[in-house]
């Protein structure tokens with residue numbers, strides 16, 4: 156790293172004190188003359204301006220999530236990267252977490268059967284933002300994970316949210332997304348909640364699982380539970396005993412997952428893409444897909460929870 160740009164002088168002084176070998180300044184155009192690659196880690200509403208400046212100068216770019224706050228801007232960044240041949244990567248950090256990767260492999264191997272629905276909870280007290288609501292700031296993570304696991308974009312979303320701290324910004328959102336193949340995803344994202352929760356439940360036709368990202372040693376539990384299909388069921392389910400016979404409750408298992416620091420893995424992936432001119436696992440198209448979903452969430456929030464159609468298509472990820 157050779158340059159850190161920030162418009163806040165105090166932040167620059169802190170950086171300079173901790174890393175005296177790094178140049179600091181407030182003018183990105185000066186730094187752009189010196190560097191091969193740029194990380195845009197400023198508030199969401201400034202991503203487009205800074206990333207387009209870097210791409211236009213022929214630099215590879217890693218942008219924090221959400222990629223932009225406008226679909227037209229996200230598409231323009233993809234176009235710029237394509238025409239200049241530069242790497243464009245979006246920091247959908249959780250896709251670089253080993254537990255998320257483990258679940259992906261398990262799902263894609265068909266171990267859960269057909270996916271019925273996902274429940275995702277991402278709560279904490281703070282940090283409270285004023286330029287992006289809880290959907291753009293927090294649910295962006297869950298949308299990126301759901302799109303990745305399900306290899307698709309939702310067809311439609313409905314969302315309601317509450318504004319308490321800042322009258323213009325939702326502090327909590329409750330979103331339901333309808334994916335292809337009758338898959339439902341429900342997510343709850345809030346920075347106004349007493350306990351830090353990072354929980355995902357996946358219910359499939361063969362098994363179910365829970366990913367608890369706060370559990371640093373055993374993040375995933377697989378439940379060998381399911382409803383028996385008609386052929387396996389014995390007779391009509393009209394008593395408690397026959398109900399018990401209509402569900403299967405097998406073992407609960409905890410896979411061994413070696414946890415690594417996702418940010419480290421992500422940064423290494425960016426550097427590898429820069430050096431080898433590879434397509435990132437979370438490139439411009441995946442970032443754009445998340446923005447498209449979040450725009451639909453925003454439309455539904457404005458429309459008192461009425462379902463909003465996502466004008467997209469299936470989205471794939473490079474294996475990285």
Ligand SMILES: NC(=O)c1ccc[n+]([C@@H]2O[C@H](COP(=O)([O-])OP(=O)(O)OC[C@H]3O[C@@H](n4cnc5c(N)ncnc54)[C@H](O)[C@@H]3O)[C@@H](O)[C@H]2O)c1
Pocket residue numbers: 160161162163166196197198199201219220221246247248292
């Ligand atoms: N991927 C993740 O898990 C994750 C986690 C936290 C934050 N983020 C993202 O990182 C970004 C920054 O979040 P943060 O919590 O660090 O915010 P922050 O407000 O703490 O820091 C942002 C910095 O950007 C500077 N800045 C603002 N506008 C600028 C401009 N036009 N030019 C130069 N500097 C400018 C500010 O002075 C500040 O120092 C956001 O997009 C956020 O969504 C991602």
